[in-house]
Amino acid sequence: xxxxxxxEPEFQEKLDWIRDFxxxxxxPLDVVLAQEEIYRNKSHPAHExxxxxxxxxxxxxxxxxxxxxxxxxxxxxxQLKLGLMNEIIGRSVWAPWTFGSxxxxxxxxxxxxxxxxxxxxxxxxxxxxxxxxxxxxSMTEPQSGSDPQEFTxxxxxDGDDWVINGxxxxxxxxxxxxxxxxxxxxSPDAPTKNASSMFLVPRDTEGVNIIRNVRLGPETGVExxxxxxxxxxxxxxxxxxxxxxxxxxxxxxxxxxxxxxHHAMRTIGVVQRCLDMMCERALSRKSHGELxxxxxxxxxxxxxxxIEIQQFRxxxxxxxxxxxxxxxxxxxxxIAGVKIATAKICQEVVVRAMRLHGGLGLSNExxxxxxxxxxxxxxxxxxxxxxxxxxxxxxxxxxxEPQEGLWPRDHRPxxxxxxxxxxxxxxxxxxxxxxx
Ligand SMILES: Cc1cc2nc3c(=O)[nH]c(=O)nc-3n(C[C@H](O)[C@H](O)[C@H](O)COP(=O)(O)OP(=O)(O)OC[C@H]3O[C@@H](n4cnc5c(N)ncnc54)[C@H](O)[C@@H]3O)c2cc1C
Numbered sequence: 239x240x241x242x243x244x245x246e247p248e249f250q251e252k253l254d255w256i257r258d259f260x261x262x263x264x265x266p267l268d269v270v271l272a273q274e275e276i277y278r279n280k281s282h283p284a285h286e287x288x289x290x291x292x293x294x295x296x297x298x299x300x301x302x303x304x305x306x307x308x309x310x311x312x313x314x315x316x317q318l319k320l321g322l323m324n325e326i327i328g329r330s331v332w333a334p335w336t337f338g339s340x341x342x343x344x345x346x347x348x349x350x351x352x353x354x355x356x357x358x359x360x361x362x363x364x365x366x367x368x369x370x371x372x373x374x375x376s377m378t379e380p381q382s383g384s385d386p387q388e389f390t391x392x393x394x395x396d397g398d399d400w401v402i403n404g405x406x407x408x409x410x411x412x413x414x415x416x417x418x419x420x421x422x423x424x425s426p427d428a429p430t431k432n433a434s435s436m437f438l439v440p441r442d443t444e445g446v447n448i449i450r451n452v453r454l455g456p457e458t459g460v461e462x463x464x465x466x467x468x469x470x471x472x473x474x475x476x477x478x479x480x481x482x483x484x485x486x487x488x489x490x491x492x493x494x495x496x497x498x499x500h501h502a503m504r505t506i507g508v509v510q511r512c513l514d515m516m517c518e519r520a521l522s523r524k525s526h527g528e529l530x531x532x533x534x535x536x537x538x539x540x541x542x543x544x545i546e547i548q549q550f551r552x553x554x555x556x557x558x559x560x561x562x563x564x565x566x567x568x569x570x571x572x573i574a575g576v577k578i579a580t581a582k583i584c585q586e587v588v589v590r591a592m593r594l595h596g597g598l599g600l601s602n603e604x605x606x607x608x609x610x611x612x613x614x615x616x617x618x619x620x621x622x623x624x625x626x627x628x629x630x631x632x633x634x635x636x637x638x639e640p641q642e643g644l645w646p647r648d649h650r651p652x653x654x655x656x657x658x659x660x661x662x663x664x665x666x667x668x669x670x671x672x673x674x
Contacts, residue, residue: 245319245322249319249322252299252301252323253322253323253326255299255301256301256323256326256327256337257326259295259296260326260327260329260330260333260336263292263295264292264330264332264333264336265329265330265332267284267288267289267330267331267332268330268331268332271284271288271332272331274463275463277331277332277335278372278411278414278463279414280370280371280372280414289332289335289336289369290369292336293335293336293338293369296336296337296338300313301313301323301337302337302338303337303338303339303344303347303367304319304320304323304337304339305320305339305344305348305496305500306347306348306351306367307351310347310351310363310367316558316562317499317557317558317559317561317562318555318558318559318562320500320503320558321499321503321506321554321555321558322555323337323503324339324500324503324504324506324507325503325504325506325507325510325551325554326507327339327504327507328503328504328505328506328507328508329507329508329510329511330507334504335369338367338369339500341497341500341501342373342374342375342410342411342497343366343372343373344496344497344500345375345493345494345496345497346366346373346374346375346419346493347363347366347367347373348493348496349419349436349480349481349489349493350362350363350366350419350438350480351363352481353436353480353481353482353489354438354480355477358438358477358478362416362417362438365416366416371415371416371417372411372414372415372416373411373415373416373417373418373419374409374410374411374412374415374417374418374419374441374465375409375410375418375419375493376406376409376412376418376419376420376421376439376467377406377420377421377490378406378407378408378409379391379404379405379406379407380405380406380407380466384620384621386421386430386433386434386486386487386490387430389404389421389422389423389433389434390404390423391403391404391405391406391420391422391423391469392404392422392423392424392426393422393423393424393435393437394424395476396473398475398476399473399474399475399476400424400437400473400474400475400476400478400479401471401472401473402420402422402437402439402445402469402471402472402473402474403469403470403471403472404422404468404469405449405466405467405468405469406420406465406466406467406469407452407464407466407467408452408464408465408466408619409464409465409466409467410463410464410465411463412441412446412448412451412465412467413448413451413461413463413465414463415441416440416441417438417439417440417441418438418439418441418446419436419437419438419439419480420436420437420439420469421434421435421436421486421490422434422435422437422469422486424483424484424486425483425484428484430487431487431488432484432485432487433484433486433487434484434486434487434490435479435480435481435482435483435484435485435486436479436480436481436485436486436489436490437474437478437479437480438474438478438480439469439472439474439478440474443472443473443474444471444472444473445469445470445471445472445473446467446469446472447467447468447469447470448465448466448467449465449466449467449468450465450466451463451464451465451466452464452465452466454611454615455611491567491570492566492567494620494621495561495566495567495569495570495573496566497620498573498574498576498577498580498620499554499557499558499561499566499573499576501577501580501616501620502554502557502576502577502579502580503554503558505550505554505580505583505584505616506547506550506551506554508584508588508609508612508613509543509547509550509583509584509587509588510547512543512587512588512590512591512606512609513540513543513544513547513587513591515591515595516539516540516543516590516591516594517531517540519594519595520536520540520594530594536594539590539594543587543590546583546586546587547583547587550579550580550583553575553576553579554576554579554580556572557569557572557573557575557576560572561573570629570633571629571630571633571634574626574627574629574630574633575626575630577620577621577623577626578623578626578627578630580616581613581614581616581617581623582617582623584609584612584613584616585610585613585614585616585617588606588609588610588613589610591606592604592606592607592610
């Protein structure tokens with residue numbers, strides 16, 4: 239019997255170490271160095287003097303960049319183990335940087351690892367894996383979102399180079415990164431699946447012009463981290479085409495699938511943290527003569543949240559297990575499912591936690607608004623939930639055939655007619671008088 243809901247003892251020891259390490263050594267960074275501009279900007283001194291020593295401790299435990307194969311310095315743990323790790327890592331904002339698993343670098347590293355030349359691996363992959371540089375994934379366009387059928391940013395071959403022209407929107411981290419992986423049209427007349435290609439574009443290439451850096455709603459600071467960028471006659475050598483001409487769509491699907499799953503894993507940590515905070519508050523706060531925890535409507539909130547988190551956690555771990563069994567491409571239904579569930583549970587549980595803390599919950603003295611911002615982004619970034627529902631419905635329907643004849647298969651009169659032919663003896667019993 240293979241069903242087992244516990245981790246093997248050696249791995250459980252690692253999980254215990256991660257939990258303790260994050261609580262005692264990483265969470266202080268969340269409190270003191272909370273601004274996004276600090277943790278996104280590698281040239282900030284905190285990275286060298288504060289983060290680096292923590293990363294060394296993670297490496298010493300053999301827990302660095304665990305999503306990667308051993309050849310690339312990871313552990314090749316597979317998605318299920320990653321799920322158990324990431325649900326702890328998700329409890330802290332700085333933890334993904336501490337463990338070398340932050341988006342979008344984790345997915346971009348995999349693309350270069352698979353398709354980059356030796357020189358590109360030396361120049362970009364190695365420092366990326368060591369956490370010394372950052373990267374960007376530049377796909378969404380202002381007029382079309384992430385729908386590749388409508389992309390217009392394109393590249394044409396010119397001698398030994400490719401020349402890229404067009405605009406991209408929401409290219410996160412572009413202003414901090416060393417290179418971007420840019421998805422552009424190379425065969426406009428080909429079917430969508432074969433029309434685009436991926437290019438490695440060093441950030442300092444002439445013509446990579448940021449029009450502005452977009453902020454999310456409540457973020458402070460003059461500039462955000464999501465670039466609206468114009469690629470103007472950006473010239474890159476032919477070997478900067480990653481994974482062959484026309485393979486951009488397939489590479490994007492593979493890359494984004496892993497990223498979506500990892501977001502979901504970390505979200506388990508976010509919502510569990512919200513439940514912890516709700517329980518502590520309910521046991522500590524009195525209102526109208528009794529503790530919040532004694533009010534049935536509060537109990538309903540706690541119980542509902544617990545049930546939903548349990549369901550979500552099992553769904554995510556099952557999706558991770560499925561990827562381990564059949565690969566990401568064959569687990570697209572499961573990945574799309576957790577993608578949708580991630581945004582939904584995160585929004586609902588964060589809002590409940592915010593509410594349970596009253597005015598304090600809505601203030602800047604608690605982390606709920608930051609969490610809500612991430613939760614809302616989850617419903618849109620990497621594709622809107624509606625689009626993923628379309629994927630799921632398509633996949634589910636593949637397992638079914640249209641009904642023959644006039645009536646559905648479970649139409650009772652038709653079933654009875656059929657049973658009279660195949661199970662006539664049962665009718666004798668059905669017609670017997672009931673014993674008194
Ligand atoms: C925080 C954040 C970070 C991001 N980072 C990056 C990045 O690093 N790189 C990058 O390339 N992109 C990035 N994006 C962009 C993101 O991938 C897109 O916003 C997303 O794919 C949706 O595209 P869109 O915004 O154009 O929305 P649209 O595609 O215009 O969709 C808008 C709405 O229309 C509805 N809708 C759309 N399609 C359907 C459908 N088939 N059926 C029913 N309803 C539908 C949905 O309600 C949807 O929310 C980021 C976005 C955010 C918010």
